[in-house]
Amino acid sequence: MIALMLFGGVIGDRFKRNRIVGGTDILGSSFVAISAISFIAGFASIPLLVIMGLLFGILNAMWWPAMSGVLPAIIPKEKLKDGNAVVGLLSNFGFVVGALIGGALVTLFGSGWALLVDALSFLIAGILVWHLDVPPMEDRERTSVIAELKDGWVEFKSRPWVVAMVIAFTGINACFEAMVQVLGPLAFNEGTNGPRNWSMNLAGLTLGMICGGFIALKVHLQRPLFIAMVVIALSAAWDFSLAIKSPFIFTLVAALIAGIAIEIYVVNWSTALQSHIPEESFSRVTAYDAFGSYALAPLGIVVAGPLAMYYGVHRVLWFTGGVTVICALLALLVKSVRELRSIQING
Numbered sequence: 001m002i003a004l005m006l007f008g009g010v011i012g013d014r015f016k017r018n019r020i021v022g023g024t025d026i027l028g029s030s031f032v033a034i035s036a037i038s039f040i041a042g043f044a045s046i047p048l049l050v051i052m053g054l055l056f057g058i059l060n061a062m063w064w065p066a067m068s069g070v071l072p073a074i075i076p077k078e079k080l081k082d083g084n085a086v087v088g089l090l091s092n093f094g095f096v097v098g099a100l101i102g103g104a105l106v107t108l109f110g111s112g113w114a115l116l117v118d119a120l121s122f123l124i125a126g127i128l129v130w131h132l133d134v135p136p137m138e139d140r141e142r143t144s145v146i147a148e149l150k151d152g153w154v155e156f157k158s159r160p161w162v163v164a165m166v167i168a169f170t171g172i173n174a175c176f177e178a179m180v181q182v183l184g185p186l187a188f189n190e191g192t193n194g195p196r197n198w199s200m201n202l203a204g205l206t207l208g209m210i211c212g213g214f215i216a217l218k219v220h221l222q223r224p225l226f227i228a229m230v231v232i233a234l235s236a237a238w239d240f241s242l243a244i245k246s247p248f249i250f251t252l253v254a255a256l257i258a259g260i261a262i263e264i265y266v267v268n269w270s271t272a273l274q275s276h277i278p279e280e281s282f283s284r285v286t287a288y289d290a291f292g293s294y295a296l297a298p299l300g301i302v303v304a305g306p307l308a309m310y311y312g313v314h315r316v317l318w319f320t321g322g323v324t325v326i327c328a329l330l331a332l333l334v335k336s337v338r339e340l341r342s343i344q345i346n347g
Contacts, residue, residue, distance in 0.1 A: 004061035009287025010148045012066035013280060016137060017073065020066035022130025024059040029122035031056050036119055039112030064290060065283035072274040072282070073134045077343050081224075081271040085217035088263055092210045140280060152284025155277070161225065161336035162277075162285065165269065166292040168331035172232065173293055174300030175320035179239055182304035183320065186313045187242045197248050201255045205238075208259020215260065216267035224268035226338045233328035235261035239321030243314045268342075275343045 012020060031052045038044035075083045105114035143151075157163055180202075188198035221227045234257060241254035277285045307316045331337050 004058060005065060005287045005290050006149060006152075006284075007145065008062040009065040009152060009284035010145050011062055012069060012283025012287070013148070013152070014137070014142070016134055017066040017069045017283065018129050018132040018134040021063055021070060022126045022128075022132075024063040024066075025122050025126030025129065027126075028056050028059045028063075029119045029126060031059075032115055032119035032122060036112050036115035039110070039115065041112075044112075065287040068270065068273070068286045069279070069282045070129070070132070070134065072279065074132065077275055080274050081220070081267060081342065082217055084267045084270045084274075085213050088267055089210060089213035089217070092206060092213060092263070096206060138280060148284065152281055152288060155281040156285050156288040159276070159336070160334055161340050162273070162289065164331045164334040164337050165225065165229075166289050168229070168327040169293040170296050171323050171327040174296035175239070175323045176300075177297040178300035178304035179242075179317065179320050181301045183308060183313055183317055184242065186305075186308055187317065197251075200248075201238075201251055204252045204255035205259040205262075208256040208261075209263040210259075211256070212260035212263025213267065216264050221268060221342060223339060224272055224342050225340050226332065228265040228268045229328045229331050229337065231261035232265050233325045236321035236324040239317045239324065243317035243321060245314065271342070272340060276340070 035044070035049055035052045038048055071083050071087065072080060102114055102118070105117055184201065185195075185198055188194040188201075238251070238254040238258040241251045246254070273286060273289070274282070304316065
């Protein structure tokens with residue numbers, strides 16, 4: 001999916017982005033519905049679910065580069081930060097409410113019917129986004145996909161602040177995914193309260209992201225990437241709190257801090273890209289961003305378990321926290337990262 005995102009970036013720069021987002025959501029709803037019906041009718045199988053998941057992943061590779069470019073098309077540049085903060089808040093609230101509703105639906109009616117409701121939500125979202133009043137893309141000379149990928153690469157590498165941030169998050173995201181998917185659960189894999197305590201840590205992370213969204217909405221940063229990378233370095237406190245076997249309450253506070261840091265970063269990074277990257281190449285630059293930032297994330301998940309078995313989970317958590325801090329601070333050595341200015345709000 002990560003590799004296919006590059007081609008999704010080309011598509012996102014060629015056609016109306018809301019139609020791509022709406023179309024993929026509508027088509028994706030059919031794949032989710034097929035999975036749901038397979039459970040309800042009793043013919044679900046691993047091959048079928050793998051195929052549906054693969055097709056949905058392909059759609060997501062087209063969805064993401066286009067989705068990130070919809071907001072700049074419908075609100076003024078000086079309001080982008082607020083718009084991204086609101087989108088983040090609603091998304092995080094949706095994750096919480098969706099998890100609660102999903103759990104209730106599975107308990108009351110079974111997984112098939114819960115998936116069918118999920119498919120309906122994709123269909124409704126797709127129809128709504130499809131009908132957004134978004135200006136058409138400016139006419140430009142069409143070339144081959146490879147040529148447009150090359151043009152997108154030129155736009156990407158011509159901005160040192162973008163390259164530096166993407167390189168930094170190659171390491172940061174690999175460590176974060178390893179920590180959340182593997183190392184965190186292993187660190188709490190002791191005693192009867194382990195799963196409960198890890199779940200509460202994840203809840204603290206989500207609550208922190210909601211708080212971070214409110215902070216990002218209210219606070220206007222003059223040098224957004226500088227502050228964003230400082231708070232990302234501070235987010236490593238979560239790794240370190242688990243590494244030193246801190247009391248549960250301290251790990252909960254650290255998870256809250258990590259969530260705040262992540263959301264402040266996401267809002268300001270999205271706003272920086274939307275404000276400073278030309279619209280005609282935005283989706284391709286975003287695709288290169290996603291490709292580079294998450295390139296090692298799957299590897300981080302794969303190697304986390306064996307490393308934890310060989311060196312011990314707490315030693316590996318020291319490593320993930322250390323890499324996070326080092327990558328964040330190294331990015332700040334790039335002058336354009338430190339000094340990139342936000343769009344001024346008039347009045």
